[in-house]
Amino acid sequence: MQECHGKVNIDFSGLKKIALVGNPNVGKSVIFSHLTGMYVTVSNYPGTTVEMSRGAGTINHQKFEVIDTPGMNSVIPSSEDEKVARDLLLNERPDIVIQVADAKNLRRTLLLTLQLQAMGFPLILNLNMMDEAEQRRIDIDVKKLSDLLGVVVIATIATDGIGVCELKAAIGQVAKTGEKYKPKPLPDNAKEVRERQRREIDIYDTVVKKMPRGTLFLERLGDFTIHPLTGLPVLFFVLWLLYQVVGVWAAGNGVGFMEDVVFGEYINPWAIKLADLIIPLPLIKEFFVGEYGVITMALSYAIAIILPILSAFFLFFSILEDSGYLPRLAILLNRSFRVIGLSGKAVIPMVLGLGCDTMATMTTRTLDTQRERIIATLLLALAIPCSAQLGVILGMIGGLSAKATMIWAGVVIFIFFLTGYLAARILPGKSSDFIMEIPPIRLPKLKNILVKTMARIEWYLKEAVPLFIIGTMALFVFDKIQVLELIENLASPLVVSFMGLPAKATEAFLIGFFRRDYGAAGLYALAKAGLLSPTQIVVSLVTITLFIPCLAQLLVMIKERGARTAFYIVAFIFPFAFLVGGILNFILRYFKVAL
Amino acid sequence: MSNQEIDEILEIIWMKKEKGKNDLCAIEDDIKRECRKNLIAEMQTKDLLQIISGKVELTSSGEKEAASLIRRHRLAERLLLDVLETKNDQLEASACEFEHILSEEVTAAICTLLGHPKECPHGLAIPPGQCCEKSNAILESVVSTLDKVAIGETAVVAYILTRDHPRLHKLMSFGITPGVEIKMHQKFPSYVIQVEETQIALEKEVVRSIYVRRNK
Structure with a gap:
């Protein structure tokens, strides 16, 4: 999961460029942070970075433009994110190319090093994760490697900052001697390829010594999470833990405290008193503290209901991301994902969607074919609730019954597979092979977890809360000019007759146009006021889960898949969500399902 | 005629x-x-x-004659492309000439030199000759597809047999090339193999296109 950090516009003109390239999941983003002091999301799975990040860094009293890139296995790209790095190299001709590498995988590293060298780039090879190589008793003769390659080689353990000084010194040295060059196309005929392979084997055999070793504890743990017998129980345990932490603890205690105590006893009464005192006009007073007030509705939904749930979810999710567990799900789920025209590789964007569908839609770039990218985008928009929404839903339904939770989850999962299956039938093109790298299980670093969680909370406050306020203002205006009543009357056949919900639920769907989680928060408030029966809660939650994506996601969908595809997806989702809600309502009532 | x-x-x-x-x-x-x-x-x-x-x-005599012609033609293509690195536009014409002049012995020698290839550069089958059958009998026990390798066993990649270019490219970029050691880690629900210190998950179809030499 990535975040948009309101892109800073720095003037880079005239600065020398440093490009960080390398295989996926080797620590390019950590090195980037060291060189620029800027934080970009760091996780333990290939494909965390799908776009370039640029930052300025001062190294040896000289200012540089530093560019972080998505990982690439070869200069011949096989997916959109790999293409980003290749294009950067060819089009911008960076003054220094630093290949960040995983020291314990020197073979793959050298494959890329020799390609970059053959193309004539001024190269520094940064052997990162030296600690992991050491743990696995792999000894690398760095000096000899540097001699054989004719390239500066610097060893680092970037997460602990070890070797960063030396890396900076090397950059200073190379920058002094660096001159303009023109990259050559990669010599790719059979002879050259064989020559490179031969050199790679020669160098590898000369510099690497492997000592016999036992299996590390973390390796055993990693095996445990993918073993056919233990893999599924581990997955269920993780899901149960997520439910306990987010759905029960945060949604119960956290929200209870924020809503009833902080907002209920302090902020709202104070705000109302304050408004009574200083605002004479009733209309403006209502604007802030009325039924659709900025403080009493927008802020209390955003801060009291969603924020506690979201913080817990982000924290939990960051730990999962950094542990390296998420890509392991691909091994368990590849077969099921084949049914919907995707491969296990698509598990990552789907799981990231549970964090934020907007960012997950960007991650669909890592999929190999256009067909897979479209199916994944559709399913993210339709059936994957984002963290904020999921949290509110878990909080609401968890209080109802386990049966209600199962029905909600069952319907959403069924719709996920049904829609995917049909889409795979309709869309032309073919699916790609499932070949995916599985990162090692790592102990998450506390600092990175906290920094990442804070960055995400900050992003939520900056991005989502203003939308909540705009949504509330729209409701306020609609209410005052009596359009709200009109809309509720118009929607009545659909919302009241077909879906069996109270007319006021229309409001939740209206604000759901701005963000689905906001809509869910509206339902939460209705349920809390005792206006929804258990059946109505399940029906309305299924509908809001499937409901159209939030504005930010819609914009990313247009950017990534084109306006036409995005339009078709939304045109399908909008009626479909209500249709499923209506059918579920009918079934639950017809069979008199007690919840 | x-x-x-x-x-x-x-x-x-x-x-x-x-x-x-x-x-x-x-x-x-x-x-x-x-x-x-x-x-x-x-x-x-x-x-x-x-x-x-x-x-x-x-007829059976016609079939025999044709198989031998096709075999010579396609082996010539492989030789011209893989060893002599002939340009594509000259490939076909040269191969056509070769097929008429190669003797049985020379054909067998070329076939052995190329490692008894199974397909021509266009992905069509090369009819096997006697030399292939002999080498098969010896190799059968040593070379197999990767899916036959037992969990925990290590094998060395012999060659990759696929017409799917993206697949070949991807396997190569993960470092799965002839001569590299692979350890079988797990077979279900997906295959997991270890190359160097990297674990790679893949599915049966892909695993079956990797041929390995097993250390017995």
């Missing part, structure tokens, strides 16, 4: 059959392009082919 012409017709029939389009009129169309109309009849009398309910079938 010269031998060369008969050879061309035999090849045409073989390749048509490969595509399952060996009905008489399709083949006659192609032969007309070769400017001879009565060839079919001539070859029937020479016991090289027969026509069974509108389909052209090679």
Whole structure:
């Protein structure tokens, strides 16, 4: 999961460029942070970075433009994110190319090093994760490697900052001697390829010594999470833990405290008193503290209901991301994902969607074919609730019954597979092979977890809360000019007759146009006021889960898949969500399902 | 009718059959392009082919002759492309000449040199010769597809057999190239292999295109 950090516009003109390239999941983003002091999301799975990040860094009293890139296995790209790095190299001709590498995988590293060298780039090879190589008793003769390659080689353990000084010194040295060059196309005929392979084997055999070793504890743990017998129980345990932490603890205690105590006893009464005192006009007073007030509705939904749930979810999710567990799900789920025209590789964007569908839609770039990218985008928009929404839903339904939770989850999962299956039938093109790298299980670093969680909370406050306020203002205006009543009357056949919900639920769907989680928060408030029966809660939650994506996601969908595809997806989702809600309502009532 | 012409017709029939389009009129169309109309009849009398309910079938002697021609042609293609690195535009013409001049012994030598390839550069099957069968008998126990390797066992990649270019490219970029050691880690629900210190998850179809030499 990535975040948009309101892109800073720095003037880079005239600065020398440093490009960080390398295989996926080797620590390019950590090195980037060291060189620029800027934080970009760091996780333990290939494909965390799908776009370039640029930052300025001062190294040896000289200012540089530093560019972080998505990982690439070869200069011949096989997916959109790999293409980003290749294009950067060819089009911008960076003054220094630093290949960040995983020291314990020197073979793959050298494959890329020799390609970059053959193309004539001024190269520094940064052997990162030296600690992991050491743990696995792999000894690398760095000096000899540097001699054989004719390239500066610097060893680092970037997460602990070890070797960063030396890396900076090397950059200073190379920058002094660096001159303009023109990259050559990669010599790719059979002879050259064989020559490179031969050199790679020669160098590898000369510099690497492997000592016999036992299996590390973390390796055993990693095996445990993918073993056919233990893999599924581990997955269920993780899901149960997520439910306990987010759905029960945060949604119960956290929200209870924020809503009833902080907002209920302090902020709202104070705000109302304050408004009574200083605002004479009733209309403006209502604007802030009325039924659709900025403080009493927008802020209390955003801060009291969603924020506690979201913080817990982000924290939990960051730990999962950094542990390296998420890509392991691909091994368990590849077969099921084949049914919907995707491969296990698509598990990552789907799981990231549970964090934020907007960012997950960007991650669909890592999929190999256009067909897979479209199916994944559709399913993210339709059936994957984002963290904020999921949290509110878990909080609401968890209080109802386990049966209600199962029905909600069952319907959403069924719709996920049904829609995917049909889409795979309709869309032309073919699916790609499932070949995916599985990162090692790592102990998450506390600092990175906290920094990442804070960055995400900050992003939520900056991005989502203003939308909540705009949504509330729209409701306020609609209410005052009596359009709200009109809309509720118009929607009545659909919302009241077909879906069996109270007319006021229309409001939740209206604000759901701005963000689905906001809509869910509206339902939460209705349920809390005792206006929804258990059946109505399940029906309305299924509908809001499937409901159209939030504005930010819609914009990313247009950017990534084109306006036409995005339009078709939304045109399908909008009626479909209500249709499923209506059918579920009918079934639950017809069979008199007690919840 | 010269031998060369008969050879061309035999090849045409073989390749048509490969595509399952060996009905008489399709083949006659192609032969007309070769400017001879009565060839079919001539070859029937020479016991090289027969026509069974509108389909052209090679007799056993015709089949043998055609297989050997196709084998020489496709082996020549491999030799020209892989070893001599001939340009694509010259490949076909040169291979056509080769097929008529290669003796049985030279063909077997080339086949052995190339490691008894199973497919021509266009992805079509090369009919196996005696040398291939012999080498198979020896290799069978040593070389197998990766899925046969037991969990925990290590094997060395011999070659990768696929027509799917993206697949080959991807395997190579993960460092799965001939000569590299692979350890089988897990087989279900997906295959997990270890190359160097990287674990790679893949599915059966891909695993079956990787041929490995097992250390016994």
